[in-house]
Amino acid sequence: MGVFYNNAICDIYIGKSAGAKLMQDIRNAKRNVKIVSPYLSPFLIKELIDLHSRGINIRLITSDEIEDFYGYDKNIHKLIIQHKHVDEKAKETRDSLVSLSGTLLFAMIGLGVVLIPLIYLLNNFKFAYGFILIALMFFVRDSVVKKIKRTKVYHYTYKQLFPFKVFVSPNSGNSFNKTFIHSKIYIIDDEIAYMGSLNFTGSGVKDNHETRIRTSDPNAVSKIIEEVKEIFYHSNLVERDVQFWGSQLYEEPDN
Template sequence: MWFNQAKCDIYMGTGAGTKLLKEIGNAQCSVKISSPYLSPKMVDELVWLHKKGIKVTLITSDKFDSRSYRQEKSILPLVVQNRHLDEEANLVRKKWFLTQRILMTGSVALALILLILTIASYNSIYILGLGIAFLLFLCSRYARRKTKHIKIYSYTYSSLFPFKVFVAPDSYQINDMFIHGKIYIIDGHTAYLGSLNFTESGTKYNYETRIRVTDTEAVRKIEEEFDSLYDHPGLAFFGIEEWGRSIYTEPINQSSSELRVTFS
């Protein structure tokens, strides 16, 4: 993209993101951000905007940020885990759980009865029946293992709002281009360009450079470039399912304390 003679404000120094953050916080309809590095607190601001009804779009990369956190820490709030229950498998698991409880209760009850009979009658013959109680106990342990290994949950993932994490060239040698440019577009009529990343250090503390553009035609072209970059057909990015599996655990079922043995 090339645009000549755009009128803009220029700022150099620390606190380069002060006005930027204020305008992002006051956005009325949309915010678009491209920044290779993020910090969790800044992403929380985007989540807050999304909950207010602001349309948020984000471009970033899988690079480490300045504090050596993986981007997972920042991306986590943007990835929604959707858990799906297999009703048929869950019914089978409940039956095994009920069987385990019956067998365990039966083995304990039988063992107690046999001990009481042995003590009351002074006849050790009842002790032989403990073998049956022990067999019931072993069967209950088998049933318990079955409940632990039956998979009743599957998972899919969705994004809180549109975002893409492009693969950095030095990570997997897939993309030749690293998305290093920082672009901020607020409500389609104000754009910021410069060196500051969407991090606390970049927006508040580092010595950074930035320009603020309100020229209608310039902002339009900047937004077109952003949209083109977001939909770039030649750049690999991490899919939402891949992010979900790397961020979340995926238990195959619930613990026994959570299981309710009810049949409809």
């Protein structure tokens, strides 16, 4: 990874609200938006979700230092879609066990209702032996209920709403990853590129004193696109697995 390009034609901005023009260009995108930003804010993730819903192709590279992990507005979670799959054979087995459990419970209650009046009305405690049968049915039903709980009817897979990479930060204590993707790169419609200090966060685009350049120089944009593609596909950095991550974000009832 790495690129050098000389004599690019670009606009330079330094100061607050460095992201005003950037956000305008992103919202006016006609085909695609590519973003590299180690930090993200939830409401800006929502901007990407809205763009995706309009048919704009999104590609995102970020880190697990996302603000969204620590706040209440969990838009990053909306980027991972859960699919629930049914094991029909297991479901059939589970349903049969549930039916058997219900039958045993009904039989236990029914037998108890019959035995108690017989004991007291006939004053014959021999009918109390019937409670041995109830006890046996109780243990059988308990075994059935445990088997129901062990029967997994559903399993889950996850997919991304649009292509994105979440690289594991060296700050996480991962000894295999010493490189932190700290770049901030924005490409709109493969025609406009931004680079600078501003993250895709509220403070970055509005409040902080930031630096950024904007270029529509075709050669420069082409070089930047290639670098983003290299990071996305060939970085060899440790990244969050969407299947594991999804399992942490969503509940996964077994049956």
